[in-house]
Amino acid sequence: MKNIIFFLILFIVGCNTPMGGAKKVEDIKPQETPSIESIEAGLWMQMNNYEENLKTSGSRLKDEKLDKYLKDILCKLTPDYCKDIRVYVQDIPLFNAFMAPNGMMVVWTGLLLRAQNEAQLAAVIGHEAGHYIKRHSLKSWLDVKSRTNLMAILSIGLAATGVPAGGDIFNLTQLLQAGFMAKHSRDNEREADAIGLDFLIKAGYDPKEAPKVWENIIKEMELGEIDRPLSFLASHPAPEERIENLKKQSNEHNHSNEGIVNKDKLDKKIKPFIKKWVKNEIRQNNKVEQTEFVLETAFDKDNNNHLLQFYKGEVYRLRGDIENNYEKAIDFYNESIKIKSDFPDVYKELGLLQFKIEKNDEAKKNLKKYLEIAKNPKDRSIIESYLN
Numbered sequence: 104m105k106n107i108i109f110f111l112i113l114f115i116v117g118c119n120t121p122m123g124g125a126k127k128v129e130d131i132k133p134q135e136t137p138s139i140e141s142i143e144a145g146l147w148m149q150m151n152n153y154e155e156n157l158k159t160s161g162s163r164l165k166d167e168k169l170d171k172y173l174k175d176i177l178c179k180l181t182p183d184y185c186k187d188i189r190v191y192v193q194d195i196p197l198f199n200a201f202m203a204p205n206g207m208m209v210v211w212t213g214l215l216l217r218a219q220n221e222a223q224l225a226a227v228i229g230h231e232a233g234h235y236i237k238r239h240s241l242k243s244w245l246d247v248k249s250r251t252n253l254m255a256i257l258s259i260g261l262a263a264t265g266v267p268a269g270g271d272i273f274n275l276t277q278l279l280q281a282g283f284m285a286k287h288s289r290d291n292e293r294e295a296d297a298i299g300l301d302f303l304i305k306a307g308y309d310p311k312e313a314p315k316v317w318e319n320i321i322k323e324m325e326l327g328e329i330d331r332p333l334s335f336l337a338s339h340p341a342p343e344e345r346i347e348n349l350k351k352q353s354n355e356h357n358h359s360n361e362g363i364v365n366k367d368k369l370d371k372k373i374k375p376f377i378k379k380w381v382k383n384e385i386r387q388n389n390k391v392e393q394t395e396f397v398l399e400t401a402f403d404k405d406n407n408n409h410l411l412q413f414y415k416g417e418v419y420r421l422r423g424d425i426e427n428n429y430e431k432a433i434d435f436y437n438e439s440i441k442i443k444s445d446f447p448d449v450y451k452e453l454g455l456l457q458f459k460i461e462k463n464d465e466a467k468k469n470l471k472k473y474l475e476i477a478k479n480p481k482d483r484s485i486i487e488s489y490l491n
Contacts, residue, residue, distance in 0.1 A: 128238050128245070133183045143204065143241050150203040157191055157209070164192040164212060164376070172372045173210060173228065176221065180229045180302040181236075188235060190228075196383040198320060202231040204240035215373055216380045216401050217319065221365030222312035226303050233298030239291040296345060300352050309362030310353035314346040319400050321346075326392040366403070377401075378448075381414050385421050394418050409443035412436075416449070420456055429460055447477035451486070458489060 137143035157163055169192060178185035187206045197213040208231050218224040234240070304310050321342045373380075381398065388394045395415060402411040416435030419428040436453040439446065454469035470486050480486070 128242050130236050131187075131238050133187060142244065143238075146240060146244060147205040150205040150207055153203070154189070154191075154205065154207045157193070157207075160193075162193050162195065164194045166192070166375075169372055169376075173224075176225050177208070177228055177232060179306045180225060180299075181232050184232060184236065188232060194383070196380065196387050198323075200227050200231050202234040202240075204235070204238065206235060208232070208235075212376070212380050213384065216377070216384060217316075217323075217397060218369065219315070219319075219366065219400060220312060221369045222303070222308040222363060223316045224369060225306065225308050226299055226313035226316055229299030229302035229306075230295045231299075232302065233295035234291065236298065237291070237294055239295065243288065243291065292345075293348065296349060297352060300349055304353070304356050304362075307363050309364050310349075310356065311362075312364060313353065314349040317342045317346050317349070323393055323396050323400075326396055327390050377410075382417065382421070385414075385418050391418060391422070409439045409446050409449075412439035412442060413446065413449045413452075417452065420452065424460075429456060432456060445476050447473050447480070450476070451482075455489070 137147060170190060173190045173192070174185075177188055177190055181188075188202075188208055189206060190208045190210065192215070193209050193211050195211040195213060196216070197211055198217050199211040200209065200214055202208050208228070210228070214227060215224070218227070300310055300313050303313060324342075381401070384397055385394055388397075395418060398411055398414050398418070402408070402414070404411060412435050416432040416439065419432035419435065422428050433453065433456065436449050436456075439449045440453075450469045450473035454466045454473060457463070457466035457469065467490055470490055474480070474483060474486055
């Protein structure tokens with residue numbers, strides 16, 4: 104019986120061709136839409152419904168300037184598909200972006216916070232465009248369907264030998280199917296990486312910035328309680344492999360200059376949202392070391408060290424009065440003031456925290472300073488009520 108099981112598994116492995124031997128899926132052409140009777144049209148219809156809901160979703164960040172900025176990057180990377188892909192920003196404090204088969208690209212605010220410059224952001228956008236062009240969603244769907252059928256064959260074959268299709272054998276078929284799916288996903292990710300980097304180089308960006316995105320993600324993961332989420336490992340190449348591949352591909356291109364980085368441009372576009380994003384990041388991440396690393400990635404010590412120190416203070420303030428968190432927060436606030444004495448937010452948060460721990464005289468001093476240097480703050484009446 105063991106031999107029968109072994110040969111059935113070999114049969115499935117031998118069938119591990121793209122889409123189980125189905126017709127090769129060609130790249131999508133600019134302005135192309137699927138025929139109404141096709142499987143792809145069904146996928147598009149589902150994602151069109153999702154997109155309509157996303158447009159009015161409370162989680163969507165609606166800002167025309169930011170949307171246009173991201174769309175301009177996309178069009179610079181792949182002008183042929185500029186009209187086909189729509190870019191949306193979703194207010195979720197995690198590193199992620201995804202591409203739907205109908206041309207909907209979604210970028211999470213956690214990614215925008217972690218990107219150190221426009222070149223790094225462009226590397227991710229180009230990668231997602233690669234998924235669309237290569238029709239990876241359709242390929243994955245067809246592959247799932249093919250593998251599901253093959254696993255059914257395996258279960259039937261095992262049952263014919265007298266082995267029940269449930270229990271341990273069912274788990275075996277699940278594991279085999281998951282392995283095939285993961286391999287296919289990892290292959291798609293590698294292909295999208297290569298396409299995205301090619302777009303990056305042709306658009307004049309510095310290709311050395313692409314692997315830095317993943318280097319930072321590795322460092323962030325290492326500071327967490329679990330090195331890597333299991334789902335990430337299952338469907339993506341190992342970050343170390345990804346970095347090596349991107350560096351190798353970059354070195355194969357002849358680029359005489361450093362290329363575009365555009366750090367200041369990205370900083371300017373996300374400045375109106377940075378305070379909210381950082382606070383969301385602090386609230387969702389229970390690991391202080393990870394949050395501090397994200398902040399150090401987001402804020403350049405040379406130009407924005409006062410913000411880095413201020414938000415580190417916020418990390419400890421928002422975590423409550425355990426393990427001397429409030430005292431640590433006050434130390435970071437004071438460090439921020441030393442670096443930049445006319446930054447109003449730090450005086451407000453410092454003063455409110457001092458009121459909370461009953462250091463009233465110091466609190467009033469800092470809240471008065473806040474009102475003095477802030478320009479017509481919306482919370483003036485609230486702060487004055489504390490002072491009175």
